[in-house]
Amino acid sequence: MNNKAGIGSFFHHVEPDDIKDFNLDKYITNYKLFYTGRHAIKFIIDEISLSKDISKIWLPKYYCQHVTSWLKECYPNIHLYEIDPFSSAKDLDLHSFSNPNDIVILNNFWGIYTYNIPKLITKSIFIEDHSHGWQSSSCLNSTADYCVASLRKTLPIPLGGILWQPKSNIRYKSNLIEDNDFYENWDKVKLAMSLKSDFIKNKIETKDFLQLINQSEQYLHKQYAPIKLTKENEDLIALFINKDYKTYKKNNLEILLNSLNTNKNFKILSSETDCTFGLQLLFKNREEFDKVKKTLISNYIYPSELWPHNKEREEWSYLLNIHIDFRYNKGHMRHIIDTINNIH
DSSP states (O other), rough: OOOOEEESOOOOOOOOGGGGGGOGGGHHHHHEEOOHHHHHHHHHHHHTTSSSSOEEEEEEESSSSSHHHHHHHOOTEEEEEEOOTTSSTTTTTTTTTTTTTEEEEEEEEOOOOOOOOOSSSSOOOEEEEEEETTHHHHTTTOOOOOOEEGGEEEEEEEEOEEEEEESSSOOOOOBBBOHHHHHHHHHHHHHHHHHHHHHTTSSOOOOOHHHHHHHHHHHHHTTOOOOOOOHHHHHHHHHTBBBOOOOHHHHHHHHHHHHHOOOOEEEEOOOOOOOOOOEEEEOOOOHHHHHHHHHHHHHHHEESSSTTTOOOOOOOOEEEEESSTTTTHHHHHHHHHHHTTTTT
């Protein structure tokens, strides 16, 4: 496998011209950019609160632990609703727990989740999170009141988030503040991406970029105010937002699904209608999960867990995501196939 940094982890610096183009305006217009997906969520909740008294803010029980913790620090009225992230949402009755004075966050799990959002005049306000489904069908054709996404999960940028309204285009009243500490945090991640690129090109031998990324993440966990983008940083995000990320994943996933053997210890999450965020391995048993994760890492494949610290379920409970984005080619997919097929 010809990749010194292995498969996975955060993005290294790449040029926009290295990625195929995509016409985002065909699907999403008049969007607003942020530094993080969390900033986008908080911004729109605060914006809604200017003209409406909000009773409860509902989050799925199965969700990113960092986002849940962060929002609980921001709002005292966070509540959780039950959902099975590994099956269809067709049986989920959104009226069963919410009322018209509530805000409900809906997560597009793994990029293949579709909700039946009520079309009633009197209903809750629904905000759909497409952080792990950017450019998925549910993302591009959403019927939610608002949509958000953490762009840095998909785009090779230091930080990035987005907010848009699928059904209308109102002007927002809230103003964002400037923060030099936050701008320094952006610069820290940008430097880490550049250093990782140098590492891949054998210009440096140390992995100091990992420490920079960890420092940035720790900062973001305790930073709660949405921050105004500098023009320079916004321009960088804009360079990468009209790029086609889904095609690379779709092609790589097809290669994997055609060659991976069935394994009794996990199943591969897939969809007949869309492409998953990455190669998603689903486990019932934590011991098997840890065994496979350890084997992958020993073969320079660095997966992510989506997400740790969620409550164990009766059947499928643990999801391991392997990155298969534009950074990787058929040779990398062959390495993933050989590694997984040798796990017994």
